Every structure is written in structure tokens, then in C-alpha cells.
Amino acid sequence: MSLIEKVKNLFGFAPAEHHSSVEPTTDLPQNNESALITPKPTPAGPPxxxxxxxxxxxxxxxxxxxxxxxxxxxxxxxxxxxxxxxxxxxxxxxxxxxxxxxxxxxxxxxxxxxxxxxxxxxxxxxxxxxxxxxxxxxxxxxxxxxxxxxxKSKPTSAPLRASIVALVGQTEQADYVLDPAQKTTYYIGRGHTTQTTSGRVRTNDIVILNEDDPGFDPQKGSGNGAVSRSHATIRYDMTLQRYALLVDAGGLPASGNKTKIMHPDDRIERADIANLVYPLQDGDQIELGGEVMLLFKLA
CATH class of the missing domain: 3.30.2300 (THUMP fold)
Structure with a gap:
């Protein structure tokens, strides 16, 4: 480098070097169709x-x-x-x-x-x-x-009678007749009476024998203890002419208990919501506490 060029460099008069810039390239996949993701269509309208x-x-x-x-x-x-x-x-x-x-x-x-x-x-x-x-x-x-x-303007036919029989477990009676002409509400529970949380004394109509009740058979009633003293209620609706099961506080999961309805078509319905009406059909089996089974039959 000559003396003149050194002086030019010293005072910044040297020409800038030109560098060719190369744009970076990205290789695209060969099979673009397989790389594309088709979004799932969003269903139109309400759920x-x-x-x-x-x-x-x-x-x-x-x-x-x-x-x-x-x-x-x-x-x-x-x-x-x-x-x-x-x-x-x-x-x-x-x-x-x-x-x-x-x-x-x-x-x-x-x-x-x-x-x-x-x-x-x-x-x-x-x-x-x-x-x-x-x-x-x-x-x-x-x-x-x-x-x-x-x-209400249509004539109402005679109320339907029904019966309850224990298939598994021991009840006080061999069978119970449900007659809406006599009463429309039937309480189910272990023992004859119990006191509810409100202090009211409840008398059961369909009695699952307690171990200290007369006539209790330890073998036949081995699962009776799983039934609550205030487990469920069967109610007849005179207007709709239909029986229904309602689960009381003692028969709910919140009390550590369970209640099911086994329908004749093999459907199993969990009755686990308080105050909900579960309509009963001829031939339904009502499971109480997973141990006692009652058969509901229309007369």
C-alpha cells in the first residue's frame, strides 16, 4: 500500500468495500399436501x-x-x-x-x-x-x-294400585299393597320410625327390618343395614296417574348412600338427586344401599 493510500485510510477516505448479500432461503417441504393441516369445521348453531x-x-x-x-x-x-x-x-x-x-x-x-x-x-x-x-x-x-x-276437564279413571315385594333383603311384610284410594305417599326405610333433622318423627310404611326388630333373620336380612332409616318415598300422582320414586336425604350420595332403579329393559337409572321425581314402571326393581332390592308391580 502506498503512502497516499495509507493517509486516505487514516482520514477515512478509503472507498467502502462492497459485499454481495445473499438472501437466506428456506427449503419448502417437497410434499406440501401432507404438511397442510385442514382445520376442523366448527359446528353451526347451538349445542x-x-x-x-x-x-x-x-x-x-x-x-x-x-x-x-x-x-x-x-x-x-x-x-x-x-x-x-x-x-x-x-x-x-x-x-x-x-x-x-x-x-x-x-x-x-x-x-x-x-x-x-x-x-x-x-x-x-x-x-x-x-x-x-x-x-x-x-x-x-x-x-x-x-x-x-x-x-282437569277430562274424566279421571280409577287410580292404579301397585305392590312392593322384597327380592333381596328382609321386609316386615312379605308384600306391601299401594292403594291411592287409601293414601298416595309411602315412606321406605329401615326400622319403623326415625327422627328427621328437622325433629319430625317419620313413620315408615315399607319397613326394612332392623337387626333388633322382632322376626329379623340375620341371613335373610344381612344387607339391611345398608338401607337408611329415611331412605326413599314412593308417591302416586292422581293427576298423571303415575307412581314415582323420590330419594330422601338418607338415600343420597351426600349421606354416603345410593339408590338405583333397574328397569325391565335393563336400563339402570341412578336416583341420586334430591326432590327429583323418578317415574316408576311396572316391573322396576329398586335397589337400596346396594344391598336390598324391591320389586315394583302394578296390580
Missing amino acids: PAAQQRERVIRLIVGRLRVYQNEPETAPVGLRLSILATDPEEEELYRVALWENQPGKFQNELNRQLADNYITLPKNWRFDYSFFSDELPESSYREGNLALAIAD
Whole structure:
């Protein structure tokens, strides 16, 4: 390097060097189709349970339009029958009807009926049940739904009698006759009487023998101790002409207990929600505490 070039470099007069820049490249995968991920389509509309809820409400409101502005002749009860071919479909309807929130569906239905100028009596009743083979005879049918309307203007037939027999476990009587002409509520529990948390003395109508009761057989009644003293109640609805099981505090999981209904079509229904009405069918078996089994039969 000459002296002049050194001086130029010293004072910054040297020409800048030019470097060719190369843009970085990214190799794309050869098989672009396999690298692409197709997003799953988002279902349109409300969730399945909400759709079925709206369908049930439309059916009921539509069938009750004839009672618009006719509160004196309005129905006193509604009974919904649902044909469910598998447990998943049955569970869908249980969610749709807010089964774990007793009274919520009836309140929503009451609101929508009022919006359509349909006023039902203050204590109108609503219940539902599931069927796996065929729907029962009802006033109206739509697909897998059937609706029976209990109108106070229609003549009421004689109340249905039924019976309770112990299949497993020991009861005080060999069988119990349920006669709505005599009474409509029957208490089930271990022993004859017990005192509830409110202090009220409860007398059981269907007595599961306690170990200190006369006639107790340790072998036959070996599982009786699993039954609560205030386990469940069978109630007859005169309007809907139907028996139903209600689980009392002692028969609920919160008390460390359990109650089930084994239906004739092999469906198993867990009765574990307080104040919820579980309709009974002819031939149902009621399991108490996992040890005692009662057979419900219509006379």
C-alpha cells in the first residue's frame, strides 16, 4: 500500500468495500399436501342439548296453543315420554331437561308458555320418562317424543294400585299393597320410625327390618343395614296417574348412600338427586344401599 493510500485510510477516505448479500432461503417441504393441516369445521348453531331442549319446548308450546287465554280449562299436568335407543341419547335429553337442576326446565317452560298467553295452574305438574322399545299411548307424538296432557276437564279413571315385594333383603311384610284410594305417599326405610333433622318423627310404611326388630333373620336380612332409616318415598300422582320414586336425604350420595332403579329393559337409572321425581314402571326393581332390592308391580 502506498503512502497516499495509507493517509486516505487514516482520514477515512478509503472507498467502502462492497459485499454481495445473499438472501437466506428456506427449503419448502417437497410434499406440501401432507404438511397442510385442514382445520376442523366448527359446528353451526347451538349445542346438541340446547337443540333438543328447544325441540321439546316447541312441541309443548305448539300443542298447548289451544289453551291461549283459557286459564280455567288449562292442563293441570304434562307427561313427556322419550324414546332413547342408547345411553348417549338418554344422557343428551337428561342434560337438555336440566335433570341435575330440579325445577329449572319447568320454570323455563312456564315462562315461554306465558309469553304465548298460556297460563297453567299454580301447582301444575311436569314429569318425563325414557323408553327403549316403543313409546306409550299419548295425546301427541313427534318423532321420538310423546306428550300426554292431563286436563282437569277430562274424566279421571280409577287410580292404579301397585305392590312392593322384597327380592333381596328382609321386609316386615312379605308384600306391601299401594292403594291411592287409601293414601298416595309411602315412606321406605329401615326400622319403623326415625327422627328427621328437622325433629319430625317419620313413620315408615315399607319397613326394612332392623337387626333388633322382632322376626329379623340375620341371613335373610344381612344387607339391611345398608338401607337408611329415611331412605326413599314412593308417591302416586292422581293427576298423571303415575307412581314415582323420590330419594330422601338418607338415600343420597351426600349421606354416603345410593339408590338405583333397574328397569325391565335393563336400563339402570341412578336416583341420586334430591326432590327429583323418578317415574316408576311396572316391573322396576329398586335397589337400596346396594344391598336390598324391591320389586315394583302394578296390580
